[in-house]
Every structure is written in C-alpha cells, then in structure tokens.
Amino acid sequence: QLQLQESGPRLVKPSETLSLTCTVSGGSLSSSGYYWGWIRQPPGKGLEWIGSIYYSGRTYYNPSLKSRVTISVDTSKNQFSLKLFSVTAADTAVYYCARLMGGTIFGVLTHWSHFDYWGQGTLVTVSS
Amino acid sequence: QSALTQPPSASGSPGQSVPISCTGTSSDVGGYNYVSWYQQHPGKAPKLMIYEVSKRPSGVPVRFSGSKSGNTASLSVSGLQAEDEADYYCSSYAGSDNLVFGGGTNLTVL
Numbered sequence: 001q002l003q004l005q006e007s008g009p010r011l012v013k014p015s016e017t018l019s020l021t022c023t024v025s026g027g028s029l030s031s032s033g034y035y036w037g038w039i040r041q042p043p044g045k046g047l048e049w050i051g052s053i054y055y056s057g058r059t060y061y062n063p064s065l066k067s068r069v070t071i072s073v074d075t076s077k078n079q080f081s082l083k084l085f086s087v088t089a090a091d092t093a094v095y096y097c098a099r100l101m102g103g104t105i106f107g108v109l110t111h112w113s114h115f116d117y118w119g120q121g122t123l124v125t126v127s128s
Numbered sequence: 129q130s131a132l133t134q135p136p137s138a139s140g141s142p143g144q145s146v147p148i149s150c151t152g153t154s155s156d157v158g159g160y161n162y163v164s165w166y167q168q169h170p171g172k173a174p175k176l177m178i179y180e181v182s183k184r185p186s187g188v189p190v191r192f193s194g195s196k197s198g199n200t201a202s203l204s205v206s207g208l209q210a211e212d213e214a215d216y217y218c219s220s221y222a223g224s225d226n227l228v229f230g231g232g233t234n235l236t237v238l
Binding site for chain 2: 048060112
C-alpha cells in the first residue's frame with residue numbers, strides 16, 4: 001500500500017522559507033505515469049494546488065504561487081520537496097503531499113486527472 | 129485561474145439523496161472530462177471519491193456517483209448515511225498544466 005508522509009518545520013518566521021519533504025513508501029516515486037504534488041489548506045478554508053513534479057524533475061506550478069515556489073525530487077531517497085519563499089501569515093496552512101494521475105503524449109503532459117494517495121498533512125504556521 | 133464554485137452547505141436526512149454542484153467555465157469543467165471529487169472528514173486528509181467525472185475508485189460505495197452537464201459537475205450521494213457527513217471538494221484540470229479546486233461543500237446529515 002502506497003504511503004506518503006510530510007516532514008519539516010512546523011513554525012516558520014515571516015519573510016523566511018517554508019521547506020517540506022514528502023517521503024514515499026510502499027512504491028517507487030520513479031514509476032512511469034505518476035506525478036507527485038503539493039496541496040495546501042488554510043485553517044477553515046478550501047484546498048489549493050501548489051504544484052507538481054515528475055520523477056524526471058519536470059515541474060508544474062500554480063500560476064498564483066509560481067514566483068515563490070520550487071518543487072524538487074530525489075529519486076534515490078524516494079522523496080520530493082517543497083520550498084515556498086518569502087512567506088507571510090497567509091501561507092499558514094495544512095500542507096499535503098499526494099500522488100497525482102496525469103496523461104502524456106510523447107512525454108508532453110496532456111491533462112491532470114486526480115490525486116489518489118494523500119499524506120496525512122502537516123500544519124505549518126507562519127509567525128514571529 | 130479562479131476556484132470552482134460550490135454551495136457552502138448541503139443537507140439531507142438518512143436515506144435521502146443529496147446533490148452537490150461544482151460550477152466552472154468552458155476552460156476547466158466544461159472543457160475536459162477530468163473532474164474529481166474528494167471527501168474530507170475533520171482533521172483528516174481528503175479521500176478520492178470520484179474521478180474523470182463519473183468513475184468510482186475501488187472501495188467507494190456505489191451510493192456515490194458523478195455527472196457533468198456543460199460547465200457544471202455534480203456529485204450525488206444516495207441513501208445518505210451518518211458517516212457521509214463531511215466536506216466535499218471538486219477539482220478539475222484547467223488547461224495549460226493547471227489544476228483548480230472548488231471552495232468546498234459541508235454536507236450535514238440531519
């Protein structure tokens with residue numbers, strides 16, 4: 001059974017960088033056809049897609065966050081990571097990692113479909 | 129990109145059927161058959177209930193069904209049970225490598 005687990009600091013100061021890692025177990029992050037994503041949920045609010053990555057390192061970002069986000073992958077550790085720069089209180093949220101199903105033709109992404117496996121989520125608070 | 133529009137709340141009595149709508153545009157819901165629905169209980173991670181408009185993952189009860197007409201997708205929960213009380217979120221592929229979620233609907237079982 002595939003499992004994902006988020007890890008990283010729970011408290012980040014304003015203007016600093018939020019860093020999280022997702023460790024995948026029970027399966028390979030390098031499996032063809034699967035993408036890996038980050039989603040966040042501010043307290044009491046809805047879900048927001050942050051971005052996704054393929055094991056090759058190809059990244060895809062939400063346009064509204066693109067200027068402040070970097071997602072990377074380490075296939076040797078079966079992990080992928082999130083960095084969100086210059087955080088403010090508005091970035092306080094539960095951050096989830098998840099596996100994302102997508103389609104490609106000749107290596108070009110054609111669509112996203114659905115998130116089928118999720119981590120339990122981790123609350124990151126931005127505060128001084 | 130804007131979030132998809134869902135009603136903030138919905139309710140029904142045990143055994144009843146309840147629909148939850150998810151309205152987008154021709155650039156997301158209306159343009160692609162890649163709408164999915166997630167159930168989220170308090171303090172828990174979302175769980176996939178429906179994908180590609182109407183497909184049900186293994187283990188999801190047949191009481192949950194999905195459909196789409198134009199720019200609006202719908203999740204229907206029939207034979208409502210107490211454990212169905214949760215928040216429900218829709219999402220859709222939005223073109224240009226983008227993905228968008230709805231604002232969520234809180235389903236109450238009366």
